[in-house]
Structure formats: C-alpha cells, structure tokens
Amino acid sequence: MSDPNEVRKDGQDENEQYSLNDDRRVKTLSPGALVAKRFLRNRVAVTGLVILAIMFVFSFIGGAITPYEEDQLFYRYDQVDKQYAGVTENTELRYIVKDGSGFTSLGQAQFLLAQMRGNETFEANGNTYTYKEEGKDFYGIYDASGSELLALATYDIVSSSTSNDKLAFELQYEILKAYTGGQKSFTYEGTAYTVDEFGSVTAGGQEAAYVGRYVVNALSTDVFLSRQFKEELIEHIEADQKEFTFTNADGVQAEYTITYDAGTKAWSVLESVETRVLDTYGAPSGAHLLGTDRNGMDMLTRLMYGGRVSLYIGFIVVFIETIIGIILGGISGYCGGWVDNLIMRIVDVFYCIPSMPIIIILGAAMDAVRVDPQIRMIYLMLILGILGWPGIARMVRGQILSLREQEFMTATEACGIRASRRIFRHLIPNVIPQLIVIMTMSLGSTIITEATLSFLGLGVKFPFASWGNIINDVNDTFVLTNYWFIWIPAGVCLLLTVLAFNLVGDGLRDAFDPKMKR
Amino acid sequence: MKKFIIKRLIISVFILIIVAFVIYVLMRCLPTSYLEQVARQKSMQPGSKSFEEWMAQLSATYGMDKGIIPGFIAWCGKAIRGEFGDSWKWTVPVVEKFNDCIWISFIMGAISLVLELIIAIPLGVIAATKQYSKTDYAITVIALAGISLPTFFFASLLKLLFSVKLGWFDLGGLIGRNYEQLSAAGQFMDRAHHLVLPIVTLTVISVGSLMRYTRTNMLEVLNADYIRTARAKGLSEKKVIYHHAFRNTLIPLVTIVGGSLPGLFSGALITETLFSIPGIGFVSYQSMVAGDIPFSMFYLVFLAILTLLGNLISDILYAVVDPRVRIA
Numbered sequence: 001m002s003d004p005n006e007v008r009k010d011g012q013d014e015n016e017q018y019s020l021n022d023d024r025r026v027k028t029l030s031p032g033a034l035v036a037k038r039f040l041r042n043r044v045a046v047t048g049l050v051i052l053a054i055m056f057v058f059s060f061i062g063g064a065i066t067p068y069e070e071d072q073l074f075y076r077y078d079q080v081d082k083q084y085a086g087v088t089e090n091t092e093l094r095y096i097v098k099d100g101s102g103f104t105s106l107g108q109a110q111f112l113l114a115q116m117r118g119n120e121t122f123e124a125n126g127n128t129y130t131y132k133e134e135g136k137d138f139y140g141i142y143d144a145s146g147s148e149l150l151a152l153a154t155y156d157i158v159s160s161s162t163s164n165d166k167l168a169f170e171l172q173y174e175i176l177k178a179y180t181g182g183q184k185s186f187t188y189e190g191t192a193y194t195v196d197e198f199g200s201v202t203a204g205g206q207e208a209a210y211v212g213r214y215v216v217n218a219l220s221t222d223v224f225l226s227r228q229f230k231e232e233l234i235e236h237i238e239a240d241q242k243e244f245t246f247t248n249a250d251g252v253q254a255e256y257t258i259t260y261d262a263g264t265k266a267w268s269v270l271e272s273v274e275t276r277v278l279d280t281y282g283a284p285s286g287a288h289l290l291g292t293d294r295n296g297m298d299m300l301t302r303l304m305y306g307g308r309v310s311l312y313i314g315f316i317v318v319f320i321e322t323i324i325g326i327i328l329g330g331i332s333g334y335c336g337g338w339v340d341n342l343i344m345r346i347v348d349v350f351y352c353i354p355s356m357p358i359i360i361i362l363g364a365a366m367d368a369v370r371v372d373p374q375i376r377m378i379y380l381m382l383i384l385g386i387l388g389w390p391g392i393a394r395m396v397r398g399q400i401l402s403l404r405e406q407e408f409m410t411a412t413e414a415c416g417i418r419a420s421r422r423i424f425r426h427l428i429p430n431v432i433p434q435l436i437v438i439m440t441m442s443l444g445s446t447i448i449t450e451a452t453l454s455f456l457g458l459g460v461k462f463p464f465a466s467w468g469n470i471i472n473d474v475n476d477t478f479v480l481t482n483y484w485f486i487w488i489p490a491g492v493c494l495l496l497t498v499l500a501f502n503l504v505g506d507g508l509r510d511a512f513d514p515k516m517k518r
Numbered sequence: 519m520k521k522f523i524i525k526r527l528i529i530s531v532f533i534l535i536i537v538a539f540v541i542y543v544l545m546r547c548l549p550t551s552y553l554e555q556v557a558r559q560k561s562m563q564p565g566s567k568s569f570e571e572w573m574a575q576l577s578a579t580y581g582m583d584k585g586i587i588p589g590f591i592a593w594c595g596k597a598i599r600g601e602f603g604d605s606w607k608w609t610v611p612v613v614e615k616f617n618d619c620i621w622i623s624f625i626m627g628a629i630s631l632v633l634e635l636i637i638a639i640p641l642g643v644i645a646a647t648k649q650y651s652k653t654d655y656a657i658t659v660i661a662l663a664g665i666s667l668p669t670f671f672f673a674s675l676l677k678l679l680f681s682v683k684l685g686w687f688d689l690g691g692l693i694g695r696n697y698e699q700l701s702a703a704g705q706f707m708d709r710a711h712h713l714v715l716p717i718v719t720l721t722v723i724s725v726g727s728l729m730r731y732t733r734t735n736m737l738e739v740l741n742a743d744y745i746r747t748a749r750a751k752g753l754s755e756k757k758v759i760y761h762h763a764f765r766n767t768l769i770p771l772v773t774i775v776g777g778s779l780p781g782l783f784s785g786a787l788i789t790e791t792l793f794s795i796p797g798i799g800f801v802s803y804q805s806m807v808a809g810d811i812p813f814s815m816f817y818l819v820f821l822a823i824l825t826l827l828g829n830l831i832s833d834i835l836y837a838v839v840d841p842r843v844r845i846a
Contacts, residue, residue: 491671498666
C-alpha cells in the first residue's frame with residue numbers, strides 16, 4: 001500500500017541537502033507560534049504565567065483535595081472560668097436567733113453596747129435581756145430572768161457537713177459552746193458528739209458539722225460544697241495561694257483559681273471548666289496550616305474556595321464585557337454613520353456613569369432586601385459586566401475602523417459575503433490580539449473591584465468565601481493587630497493573582513505587537 | 519477651536535442629562551431608602567401616625583411622590599438653580615455638606631498627584647531609556663505591582679506597620695484626641711500628620727499607571743525619526759533624551775494630567791473610608807449605604823460632570839499643546 005519513497009519524503013532526513021531556494025530550508029512558523037515564542041522569551045511575563053498556574057491549581061485543585069469543607073466549623077475545648085464559690089472571713093459578731101424569740105437587730109445593737117460597757121443587762125423593744133459569755137468570742141443572750149436562751153452571738157460559724165440545711169438552734173449552741181469552751185464532747189438529744197480542735201464535729205464516727213471563722217458559700221444552688229473541699233480551700237487561702245486542685249469524692253479533679261477582692265474582703269473561687277467552643281482565630285497549626293477564621297473555619301480552605309470565587313467572577317464578568325463589547329463595538333465600527341454615532345454616545349454615557357458608587361448603592365440595596373448570597377453573586381457579575389463593556393467596545397470599534405479600509409475587506413465585499421459574516425469572521429479575528437490583551441488586563445482589575453466590594457461587605461457574602469471578604473475581618477482593629485494569618489495570606493494571593501494577570505497581559509501585548517520591541 | 523469646544527460642550531450636556539436620568543431612575547427604583555427607615559422609626563413612637571401616613575408625608579416633603587419622569591424634571595429644574603435639596607442622612611443642605619468635606623479630599627488628591635508626578639515621570643523616563651535592562655524590569659514590575667495592589671490591602675498593611683507596630687500614626691480619623699487643646703499651628707500639624715498614610719496609599723496605588731504611561735510614550739518618542747536625527751547630529755545622549763525626547767513625551771503627559779485634574783474633586787472613596795477621613799468619598803459612601811437619595815444623586819451627577827470635564831480638558835489640551843493636532 002505505502003510507497004517507501006513517500007515515507008522518506010515525510011520523515012525528514014537530516015542529512016538530505018536542499019537546494020538554496022528550497023522552501024524546506026527555511027523553518028516557517030505560524031503567526032501564533034511567533035507570538036508564543038516572543039511571549040516565552042519575556043521572563044517577567046512567564047513568571048506571571050507561572051504564578052497564575054499556581055493560583056489556579058491552588059484554587060481549583062486545592063479546594064478539591066483539602067480535607068475540609070468550605071464552611072466546615074471547627075471546635076476546640078477551652079478552659080472557661082466559672083464562678084464557683086465565695087469565701088469570707090468572719091470578722092464581726094454574727095447572731096443566731098432562735099425562731100420566735102423576737103430578738104431583733106435593735107437588740108443586737110444594744111447587746112454590743114452593753115458588752116462594750118461591761119453592763120450585765122440591756123434593753124431593746126421594751127424587753128430586758130441578759131447575756132453570758134459562754135466561751136471565747138461566744139455569747140449567749142437570755143431573757144431578763146436568764147433562763148431562756150434567745151440568741152447566740154458568735155464569731156465562729158457552724159455549718160452542717162451533710163447538706164446546705166441549717167442545724168437546729170440548740171445543736172448549734174452546744175457545738176459552739178463546746179468548741180469555744182475547749183470541750184471535747186457533748187451530748188445532744190441522746191447523741192454523743194465530739195469536737196476536735198479544728199472544729200470538726202462528729203457523731204457516731206460520722207462528721208455531722210464543723211465550726212470555723214470562714215464562711216464558704218456555693219454560688220450556684222446545685223453545688224454542695226463538701227467539708228473536705230472547704231477545708232482545703234481555707235488552707236489554701238490561709239497559705240495565700242492563688243490556685244489549687246481538688247479531687248472530689250467521685251474522683252473528678254478540677255482546677256480552681258482563688259482571687260481576693262479587697263473591697264468586699266472576700267475571696268471568690270473560680271472553677272475552670274472545659275467547654276466546647278468554636279475554634280475562632282485559632283493560630284496556625286498542623287491541622288489548620290493558616291489557622292481558623294472568625295467563624296472557626298479553616299483559613300487555608302477558605303482561601304482556596306475564595307480564589308475559586310474570585311477567579312470565577314473575574315472570568316464571567318470579563319466574558320460578559322467582551323461579548324457586549326464585541327457586538328456593539330463591531331456594529332459601530334463596521335456600520336459607521338448614525339449607528340456608530342448612537343452606539344458611541346451610549347458608550348460615552350456608560351463611561352460617565354460612576355461605576356463604583358453605583359455598585360455600592362446596588363450592593364447596599366441588595367443588603368436591604370436580603371438577596372440570597374448565591375443569587376447576589378450572579379447579580380454582582382451582571383452588574384460588573386454591564387458597567388464594564390464600554391472600554392472593550394471602544395477598542396474594538398477603533399480597530400475595526402482601521403481594518404475595514406484594508407484590501408482584504410474590499411475583497412470580502414466583492415465576494416458578496418453578508419455583513420454579519422464579514423464582521424464576525426473577517427474583522428473580529430483580526431481584533432483578537434488586542435482583545436486578549438485587554439481581557440487579561442481587565443481580569444485583573446475585575447478581581448480587584450470584586451475584592452474591594454467584598455471587602456466593604458457589599459460583594460460576595462458569607463457563607464461564600466472570596467479573597468475580599470476574607471480580608472474584611474481587618475476592619476476589626478483587634479484582628480488587624482493580632483491575627484496576621486487571617487488577612488495577609490488573602491491579600492498576598494489577591495496581589496499575586498492580579499499582578500500575574502497584568503504581567504501576562506503586558507507580555508502578550510509586547511508579543512502581539514513586535515513593533516514596540518524595536 | 520471655539521466651534522469644537524462648543525460642539526463638545528453641547529454633547530457633554532446631552533450626555534450629562536442622560537446619565538443623570540439613568541442615575542435618577544436607579545435611585546428611585548431602589549427597594550428601600552432612608553425615608554422608609556425614618557418613617558418606620560417615627561411610626562414606632564407612641565401615639566404616632568401609621569407608617570403609610572408618615573411615608574406619604576415624607577415622600578411629599580422630599581418630592582418623591584411624583585412619577586419618575588416628572589420627578590426627574592423637577593430635580594433638574596432645581597439642580598440648575600443649584601438646589602439639591604436637604605441630605606436625609608446629614609440633615610443639612612446637600613451643598614453645605616459637600617462644601618464641608620470637599621476640600622480635604624481635594625488637598626489629599628492634589629498632594630498625591632504632585633507626588634505621583636515627581637515619582638512617576640523620572641522613573642518612567644529612566645525605564646524607557648534603559649529598555650530591557652534590570653532597572654527597566656524592576657520599574658515595570660513595581661509599576662504593575664502598584665496597579666495590582668488592592669487599596670484596602672495596602673492600607674491595612676500600612677496601618678499594621680506604621681500605626682500598630684511602630685505607633686507613628688493614628689489608625690484613622692483626621693484629628694487627634696487632643697486636637698482642641700492645640701494651637702493653630704499644632705492643629706495644622708495634627709491634620710497633616712493624620713493625612714500622611716492616606717496620601718501614601720493614594721500615591722502608591724496610582725503611581726504605577728502614570729509610570730507606565732510615561733514609559734510607553736517615551737519609548738514611542740525614542741523610536742521616532744527626529745531622535746535618530748538628533749543622535750546623528752552628534753548631540754550628547756543627555757541632550758537627546760532630556761531636550762528632544764522628553765519634551766515630546768510631555769505632550770501626552772500634559773493631556774492626561776490635565777484630564778485628571780477634575781478628578782481631584784471626586785474624592786477617594788476606599789482610602790477615605792478606610793482611614794475614616796471625612797472627605798467627600800467617605801461622606802458619600804455613608805450616604806449611599808444609608809440610601810440618602812439627595813446626597814447620592816448629587817454626588818453621582820457631580821462625578822459624571824467631573825468625568826466629562828476631564829475628557830473635555832484633555833481633548834482641548836491635546837490641541838493646545840501639540841501644534842500638529844488640528845481640530846476640524
């Protein structure tokens with residue numbers, strides 16, 4: 001089937017000598033290949049291309065291989081200090097009043113006076129009282145005859161060891177009397193109690209109550225403070241320690257912090273409790289290479305998805321701009337006359353419309369009616385595209401105005417090719433080089449515009465990430481100061497991408513237009 | 519020339535009316551406005567009229583009850599006489615608020631324009647004369663980086679470095695905390711001090727494009743025949759570049775700078791907002807976000823006028839500066 005001669009003709013023989021005017025001696029390159037060659041020689045532009053490639057891989061492939069979702073939340077366990085107990089040292093006489101005895105605070109004041117003056121009796125509310133020192137810093141207050149005990153005045157506090165309930169008045173009296181009087185034991189209602197020097201009251205081998213100068217209160221009602229806890233707490237307070245660890249009867253260990261408030265002369269005890277909280281502004285770590293953001297989402301993943309959104313928006317907007325620009329610019333340049341005049345006045349009008357304020361106003365309006373974030377993104381692209389086409393239209397028109405005077409256009413006319421085909425098949429392809437340059441450049445500027453809007457909170461909205469709305473956190477001065485990893489990476493990505501688009505655009509312009517290269 | 523200017527002016531006015539109409543339609547079509555907010559607040563008060571009644575009253579007061587076209591005609595009629603109504607957000611006449619805040623924007627813009635010129639033109643000329651050298655690449659990349667730098671990111675970096683880390687400047691605002699206690703000179707210095715970072719931001723952001731423009735034009739001139747002639751005459755390279763080439767480069771530069779002069783009044787929306795400088799950009803940003811129609815309307819039309827004026831100035835300057843250009 002195949003002729004061996006033909007094969008040799010196709011597979012070029014290096015050693016074969018061509019005559020001097022043989023076309024095969026000259027290596028011919030298509031215009032496209034020439035442009036590519038010139039472009040690749042431009043090192044800065046190639047750098048731009050490499051950066052772009054990295055950014056695309058980062059955004060599109062990175063988003064796919066990252067183990068996290070765009071809006072996956074992360075939690076961490078945090079020690080939260082909770083008010084647990086309050087401790088006060090008793091420095092004043094406290095009164096324990098028997099129920100129904102009618103001993104009032106006026107009585108207390110009168111008792112104090114009498115005690116200071118050394119009077120044996122005192123009067124209050126028309127009643128006469130007597131008192132008796134029962135032990136050290138412990139007084140019993142009786143009625144005038146001295147037979148019925150009405151109230152107790154004491155510096156030491158009696159607390160039950162088993163519950164938060166108050167002990168019976170008489171039992172308290174017995175305990176205090178024993179404790180302050182230095183007795184070791186007493187009997188109350190047939191039960192034998194023993195009191196040790198630390199104030200522990202035991203009945204039948206079981207601790208029933210304890211006496212002490214410190215008042216320890218639980219700050220929430222569901223907490224019962226055990227005797228052991230209180231004792232250890234007071235030991236630590238007396239030793240002036242700030243922190244202590246306590247293991248309760250169930251073996252659960254907890255950390256406590258003691259703080260002293262000089263104003264109220266009280267110690268407050270904070271319990272450190274482990275709580276599950278959103279891992280917000282987490283520092284960079286192995287699990288989250290760039291930390292986590294305000295909402296506890298992985299920053300690196302957000303960055304990847306943000307790049308995706310920024311690039312998508314850039315491409316779609318530029319696509320819209322180019323389509324409108326080519327159609328209107330093409331018609332305008334080709335037809336000339338009143339059509340040209342009309343379209344160019346429309347272009348003038350669009351040039352004149354201040355685009356940034358308009359987008360801001362529309363963004364604020366969309367905020368007000370709470371547009372769904374996804375639909376909002378589409379609106380944003382449409383708005384940017386519709387406001388951005390006049391530049392492209394003007395460029396296309398200018399090119400076509402000069403191209404249509406050239407001979408090849410006269411030829412198409414002579415061939416009777418219809419107008420739309422002449423524009424879109426013969427004129428537009430000749431505009432493509434300039435078009436590619438202007439598109440690359442406007443990709444960069446579109447990404448900046450989008451990022452600026454998102455930064456102002458008027459562009460891409462949460463839960464979608466965009467490089468602009470990631471940097472938005474910087475509006476919080478605390479973030480600006482303390483969490484560089486939140487906003488610097490996004491800014492660097494943005495800068496690199498836009499710079500790369502501009503470098504490539506610049507390189508392409510030089511490559512397409514060899515005249516500028518001397 | 520006179521005919522050209524008149525023709526351009528007429529076209530500009532025509533365009534301006536259309537732009538104003540487009541903006542007006544847009545503003546009127548907005549789903550919510552500041553008026554609704556106010557009406558809602560007022561109707562919340564005890565014993566007040568209903569929301570609808572307040573809305574009707576406020577609309578009538580501010581001329582929002584008319585249809586779009588009669589409303590626009592009424593707006594134009596007032597605008598020509600310089601009446602732009604009262605700002606809803608600032609509760610003062612729009613023009614008064616505008617007068618309050620325009621000058622600070624203008625000063626910022628003017629200073630940064632001067633700085634841009636001082637930086638961009640020499641660097642652009644150097645880059646062009648040493649085309650393809652390391653210097654040229656460095657300048658080109660720096661210029662492109664300036665263009666690519668998002669304003670808000672650069673401003674944040676400056677804030678972090680100079681306000682937070684070094685503590686040289688305040689984070690934002692135009693006046694310091696103890697402004698009232700300062701003498702007149704101290705107050706001036708305080709304001710100047712607060713303007714440093716915004717001006718640096720503005721300059722860095724916009725210096726790149728001017729630098730590139732200078733370079734491109736200088737390259738074009740350097741390729742011209744008269745430069746070859748000058749070199750052939752045996753003139754020194756210095757004279758060729760700074761005498762023959764540079765003067766010709768100035769032609770497009772003068773037109774573009776002339777065209778950007780009106781833009782000095784437009785304010786720097788992003789920069790002012792970031793640094794909380796109460797210039798026209800920041801004020802109008804707040805108005806726009808709040809849905810303050812009179813102020814936004816005024817600001818947008820003002821911007822449109824500035825753009826038209828800029829185009830007109832650069833066209834005229836082009837003809838004035840370059841005697842080769844003849845306008846039919």
